[in-house]
Amino acid sequence: MSALEGVRVLDLSTGIAGPVVSMLLGDFGADVIRIDGPAPDPQSDHPGYAVWHRNKKSVRVDPARHSDLEWLAASVAGADVVVLGDGATLSDWGHSVEEAGRANAELVTLRLPAYVDGHSAWAGGESNDLLAGFAGMAMRQSSISGGPVASMSPFLSYIHALWAATCAVAxxxxxxxxxxxxxxxxxxxxxxLQANVSSFNTSPAAPDPPTAIGVMGRHPSYRQFLCADGKWLALGALGSKFEERLLRALGLERVLEDERIGGVTARMALPENFAWVTEIIESAVALRTRAEMLELVESIGIPCGPMNSREEWFDGEVVRSIGMRATVQDPARGAVDMVGIPIVLTRTPGAVRTPAPPPGADDGMPPWPAKEPKPGLPPRYVPGPLNGFRVLNMGTFVASPYAGMLLSELGADVLKVEPLTGDPNRLMSYAVNRGMRSIAIDLSTEAGQKVFHRLAETADIAMDAMRPGVMKKFSIDYATLSALNPRIVTQSMSAYGEGGEYAHRPGVDMVIQAESGMMSSWGGDDVPVANTIAINDVATSAMSTLLSLLGLYERQQSGVGQRTWNSLAATSTFLQMEHMVHFEGSPVPPVGHQDYRGHHPLRRYYEAADGWLGIDVHTFDDETAESRLRESGLVGDGDLATGLRDSIASLPLADALQRLARAGVPSAKVRPVSEVLRDPELLESEAFHIRLQDDGTSFMQTGRYAGFSRTQRRGPMVPPGNGEHTRAILRTAGLSDSEVDKSIEQRTVFAGGPVAHALPISYR
Structure with a gap:
């Protein structure tokens, strides 16, 4: 059995996000039917197509044929989930299809607007690069020139799919x-919002941070370095413990003693200190070969790793050991190597079973049987689809706590289980700890473990981010917890997953970016480029949420929990899936360069006289787009790329956008974060929430992450102080007031107060 066995999914979407949603559901056993139209899919020649449409059937539906629409209506009547693309509704397919959806009381209709609901900022539907430009991500990326930077893979489309699949399972x-x-x-x-949880945690009065700081980010010891032998590596020295260890190991105590730092390593990332501290550390690293640096840094327990290419990563030991490489026999492409399943349910695992089907491969199949009418069930209105479910989150730093916040956003009661001294990354992780309640427990003691066991008896999910083996050491592993509560689902996140020689190594986003080929492919022949967003952390948070909910959904069917796990390494592979597809004749994946604007004249960023814009032609062919541009007079008869660049550069931004719109070429303004934060439409839609710091000034945070027609959670979430809810949580676990007081006195648990509301120093 797979986790979603028996779930029927009808995919009416196009592009990337919708197909990847149904791919994820199909990977775990859902019966997925992709609806193909009479015209070829514009993405069908893309290598990623072979991955995005695996584990599906295909039926062609021609909207002009009444019999096709009858079949579609009957299938909607029997579906559990319908996936709709940008701006689409079931009514687009006609009255009978719309009525079938209304009559199916069990139907989960998943809508995926390209920008915000009810408004398109550009023509042409879903676009990773236009979204990144208009929503501030492209201008937030560190660079040489300070202009917008295009990503190598459609990261936002993949995160859109990942989070949407999570919400559908919820x-x-x-x-x-x-x-x-x-x-x-x-x-x-x-x-x-999901990808930029920390970037949008900022003061609306503050100017945009400078991005023309180079392609290695804004932290002196959490970045990539060039060694004496001309080889690159990435160091994950983030946080006072690791930062101080690195400085001392390199003989750089003078940095700590400098009055500008004053022993507070977080001050190294301040704008006034960044340049001189970085130069000192770079010079020290440049005296050693990469092998020498890796040996030194590994000996003091700091995450580090070599710079790899995508090919080295996909062909390497880590990907093999965690099952992230799969091969299928494709009728059109032959043997296809592709990314595997990025999350693991140990009792009901996913699998790559079938290749992407040719359009219409399953024409003539009967529709699913219609769902039985519901006997007038009263609607259930609760704050979030997960209301009534409890989660224990033991994660620290970013990725695992953020998964807890996402579950809180979905309405779960999430308990942040911290050490007595608190999450060591609390000061820098204000934004990702929101919505949870906190209890601080000393899990190294038998008494503390017994307290945790009491909590686990009433929990649905327990999440951790400890290296393999640590949970067993603390007697809070799956075997122990399931003996107390057979219905519990445990979810473990680590850097490199379980199995293989890397399993016990520490790892962080920056290092995984380097090892997985993200940096080298983005930088090309230039220096490797680090993503300013902690892309592997934030995507793994969503991946962990999806994983735990798949286990919970299956538990709701079987009554039995299970152990699950995932990794930053698997997520990094997933986020590059369209470039990790190998078959005979498959194109060589593109690489970028520093200040990368895009790989094609019709899919890139351009500078106008007073700002930047993006162009993304993907819903029709390039030849048609070029013809339209030449007919409009925007470019002449010469080279398209040069003509577009020169023409747009000579025009005010508004004029250039207007002329592109008249030519029917999808385009959008590229905006800085400050402008995005002030967008009235986004504020009205609760994309952002305004909060007060303790000093009375205001700051912005990400707001609503999804919309649920019947179970919407509302209102901003705040992070807890360390142990702020210890007393209340222990009482609800059945401990008496005297037992609670005794646990506090014996330092088994810690009871604290509210968190200080203040913005941290940004490290990215």
């Missing part, structure tokens, strides 16, 4: 309680 879990489906809306802007 709705299916809620349906196990209420018996009813609902409409779930996850927009492109929601994917931006």
């Amino acid at each position: 709705a299916l879990i809620e349906r196990t309680v209420s018996g009813l489906g609902q409409v779930v809306t996850v927009t492109g802007m929601h994917s931006v």
